[in-house]
Amino acid sequence: MHLKSAPFSVSFYALILDDVKELEDHIAPLVFNEELDQYAKDFDNFCYGIMEAHLSEKSISFYRGKIKAVAEILLTKTSIKVVRDNLPRLQHLTVNSYYDGLTVLDYEEIRKEIRELAQFSVDKQSQKNIFVNFDDDIHDVDIPEGAANLTPADNFDEYKKKVNAYLSEHMDDKAITKLRTNQPLTKYDFENLNHIFKEELGNEQMFNELSDGKSLGVFIRRVTKMDKSAINNYFAEFINDTNMNNMQIEFVQRLTDIIVEQGEINMESLMKGRAPFDRPKFFTIFGTEAQNKIFSLVRSINENAKEVA
Structure with missing residues (x-):
């Protein structure tokens, strides 16, 4: 030739x-090619594969699975700052439906953002490459792209990933900010959140299973965590106006920490001195007036997570 x-x-x-x-x-x-990072080049290949499949109107499920696997591993390495900085994108990449409607330019953007993180998807202790073998055979399948072919467990797992990705990306949304900072929501706020979590991302049955029976407001608070400074400020007047001893101060601090983590307080446990409020029991270290004030503050926090009738 x-x-x-x-x-x-x-x-x-x-x-x-x-x-x-x-x-x-x-x-x-x-x-x-001057590139020395083999893992970055491997991720490039995944992305180029999905681009080629997209342009050829072929199924992207093979390459999508590879990219999802890398993203899922990286989500276990969020102690690494560069991984944590790309958390929203990584969470989206674990959701099948995220790939719907993406263009070649979108895939190129993903490639550029994530390629340098690929090195962290390797088991450093065993030196076992977590990337799959590029020599895998690719076979055409008869299932049309996008067709439903998931088990109920797959659907639920997909829903969890969608919810986590949504909350990570929308932490600063008005309604979510209200919940995190203990501000009351409007009826419209709750209608919009219900639509998103029980219709747009999945259905009500999936939400109920994921939330373990908790209300929507409390569930969002638990996942996103309440703003600690906002809760401290909410208790500030009570603390300043009450001459508390060290045991009382420690109790209020534990109370606010639980609110930040769990988004609510079980009133019955608090009033009856049940765990985690049994050592010491609430009513043994505070007088009646202080007890009533704390009840009022906690009840208000709980109410602000409830839907408006």
Whole structure:
């Protein structure tokens, strides 16, 4: 094969051994990649594969699975700052429906953002490469792209990923900020949140299973955690106006910590001195007036997570 004279459109229809040898000797040495990060290059290949499948209108499920696997591993490494900085994108990449409607330019953006994180998806202790083998055979399947082919467990797992991704990306949304800072929500706020979590991302049955029976407001608080400074400020007047001893101060601090983590307080446990309010019991260290004030503050926090009738 004479590379200079042969028309490009004809030369590569059928290559004989001599043609391949000529390409190896004269063309291959011209191709050089200075990239030293093999894991970044592997991730590039995943992304180029999904781009090619997208342009060819083929199923993207094979490459989508590979990219999802990398993202899921990286989500276990959020102690690494560069991984934590890309948390919203990584959470989205674990959700099948996120890939719907993405363009080649979107995939290129994903490639650029995540490629340098790929090195962290490797088990450093065993030096076992978590990336899958690129020599896997790719077979066409009869299932149309996007067709429902998930088990109930798969659907629920997908719903959990969608919820986590949504909350991570929308922490600053007005309604979620209200919940985190103990501000009352409007009826519209709750209608919108119900639509998102019980219709748009999944259904009411999935939400009830995920929330373990908790109300929508409390569930969102538990996942996103309440704003500690807002809760401390809410108790500030009571603390300043009450001459408390060390045991009382420690109790109020434990109370606010539980509110921040759980989004609510079990009033019965508090009033009857049950765990985690049994050592010491609430009513043994506060007088009646202080007890009533704390009840009022806690009740207000609980109420602000409830839906408006």
